[in-house]
Amino acid sequence: MLKKRIIICLDVKDGRTTKGVKFQNNKDIGDPVEMAAEYYRQGVDELVFYDIMASARGRGPILDLISRVASQVFIPFCVGGGIGSLDDIRSTILAGAEKVSLNSQAVKNPSLISEGARVFGNQCIVLGMDAARDEKMKSGYRVFINGGRVATELDALEWAQKAVSLGAGEIVLNSIDADGTRDGYEINLTRMISENVSVPVIASGGGGTPKHLVDVLTEGKASAALIASMVHSGEYTVESIKKALDKEGVPVRL
Amino acid sequence: MTGIVDYNAGNIKSVEHALEALKAPYLLSKNPLELKNCDRIIFPGVGDASYAMEQLKLTGFDSFLTDWASSGKPLAGICLGSQIIFDFSEEGDTKCLGLLKGKIRHFENIWKERYPSEKEHEESSLLYNELKVPHMGWNSITFCNGGTKLLSGVPDNSDFYFVHSYVIQPDDPSIIKAYADYGAMVPAVVEKDNVTAFQFHPEKSGKYGLQILRNYVNADLGNV
Numbered sequence: 005m006l007k008k009r010i011i012i013c014l015d016v017k018d019g020r021t022t023k024g025v026k027f028q029n030n031k032d033i034g035d036p037v038e039m040a041a042e043y044y045r046q047g048v049d050e051l052v053f054y055d056i057m058a059s060a061r062g063r064g065p066i067l068d069l070i071s072r073v074a075s076q077v078f079i080p081f082c083v084g085g086g087i088g089s090l091d092d093i094r095s096t097i098l099a100g101a102e103k104v105s106l107n108s109q110a111v112k113n114p115s116l117i118s119e120g121a122r123v124f125g126n127q128c129i130v131l132g133m134d135a136a137r138d139e140k141m142k143s144g145y146r147v148f149i150n151g152g153r154v155a156t157e158l159d160a161l162e163w164a165q166k167a168v169s170l171g172a173g174e175i176v177l178n179s180i181d182a183d184g185t186r187d188g189y190e191i192n193l194t195r196m197i198s199e200n201v202s203v204p205v206i207a208s209g210g211g212g213t214p215k216h217l218v219d220v221l222t223e224g225k226a227s228a229a230l231i232a233s234m235v236h237s238g239e240y241t242v243e244s245i246k247k248a249l250d251k252e253g254v255p256v257r258l
Numbered sequence: 259m260t261g262i263v264d265y266n267a268g269n270i271k272s273v274e275h276a277l278e279a280l281k282a283p284y285l286l287s288k289n290p291l292e293l294k295n296c297d298r299i300i301f302p303g304v305g306d307a308s309y310a311m312e313q314l315k316l317t318g319f320d321s322f323l324t325d326w327a328s329s330g331k332p333l334a335g336i337c338l339g340s341q342i343i344f345d346f347s348e349e350g351d352t353k354c355l356g357l358l359k360g361k362i363r364h365f366e367n368i369w370k371e372r373y374p375s376e377k378e379h380e381e382s383s384l385l386y387n388e389l390k391v392p393h394m395g396w397n398s399i400t401f402c403n404g405g406t407k408l409l410s411g412v413p414d415n416s417d418f419y420f421v422h423s424y425v426i427q428p429d430d431p432s433i434i435k436a437y438a439d440y441g442a443m444v445p446a447v448v449e450k451d452n453v454t455a456f457q458f459h460p461e462k463s464g465k466y467g468l469q470i471l472r473n474y475v476n477a478d479l480g481n482v
Binding site: 099 | 269270271272275276278279304305306309338388390391392393394395396397398417419421422423438439440459461462463464465467468
């Protein structure tokens with residue numbers, strides 16, 4: 005049976021892991037390579053690294069860090085932030101990542117998704133999407149770019165479907181409203197996107213308790229849940245979360 | 259010495275990292291001539307079958323792999339590499355290497371045949387928790403047909419990391435040594451004589467994945 009995945013997100017800024025609330029007030033919480041190795045030991049299913057300043061400052065991906073992670077972590081990981089060309093995708097993959105997450109750059113240049121999928125395969129191209137509630141939009145959610153700083157005219161559902169038709173193999177769906185609040189994932193948004201695209205959706209933003217994960221992985225129909233604060237704070241380990249999910253009948257890799 | 263085929267279509271780096279962690283010597287090359295004296299070959303790959311076949315032809319690895327398979331020395335294909343060693347892939351209607359008999363089919367086509375009517379197909383999708391394509395994530399594998407020695411030290415029903423939209427359909431089902439369930443039986447390990455195909459990524463499947471690679475490169479580690 006296919007398991008629901010628990011994915012830990014490490015936001016990286018100047019080579020260090022940081023964590024903010026609603027994309028602001030970021031604090032330094034440790035070395036990303038050491039943290040990745042520790043979460044691997046705990047049994048995390050996958051990792052995501054976001055170079056959170058890359059799009060804002062126009063920098064490329066963080067190759068040295070990726071390479072150091074890849075030499076000791078034998079699970080898939082995805083890298084996002086500042087990936088804007090086929091060469092960026094290639095160098096990220098060659099450094100040892102399985103997947104790249106395209107966010108702001110895909111909005112600015114959607115052909116990056118189709119070209120990336122053609123050369124590297126759909127499984128390699130993840131659409132990273134930051135969405136926030138907005139009644140003016142058809143689906144009720146608007147897409148933001150540059151780490152949530154800049155609003156676009158894109159409707160969240162329309163953009164998700166377009167990205168999948170262009171070749172995205174997976175979507176990391178981050179709710180700006182829920183990000184870092186630890187009040188629970190945005191179930192409605194997650195379920196709406198998941199029910200209307202053919203590819204796996206990873207719910208992101210708001211995870212604070214194992215119950216939140218249970219909800220988004222069942223009611224929210226997500227294939228995976230992204231967590232950060234829950235484990236970065238030390239309150240939970242991957243093991244404790246997976247045991248709680250298993251008890252609730254959610255299939256996980258133990 | 260393990261040779262790794264580098265043909266611009268593989269996640270080569272993660273295979274390298276895994277062999278380094280095992281302290282197993284390897285040679286990575288874009289040139290078939292350089293790999294001809296290796297003891298065994300790993301043939302990785304992700305991406306599109308037709309693109310990969312083009313790259314194999316350009317580099318001369320197509321005839322190298324055919325000769326290698328008939329030499330009797332071990333060959334292990336991973337993910338896309340496990341697929342294009344068969345005869346044909348529906349992905350881009352691609353004629354593949356034909357080292358093993360069978361074809362590679364899209365999940366949707368397999369599901370449609372299994373549940374022929376529209377209604378049945380829809381119901382089966384619901385039944386299987388609205389299956390997504392690609393089949394992406396950790397799935398458990400069940401050993402069958404006696405398994406293989408490459409699975410030594412791996413408990414039955416362990417989870418491995420899969421990412422694929424196309425499925426191996428060997429002509430002879432008895433060469434399937436382990437399978438996963440994803441709306442259909444998904445061959446996970448297929449082996450005939452010296453040729454083994456891994457649909458999942460052992461190099462990205464944690465300790466049990468590393469165990470499989472350790473079994474494969476065993477002779478190099480002094481554990482003959």
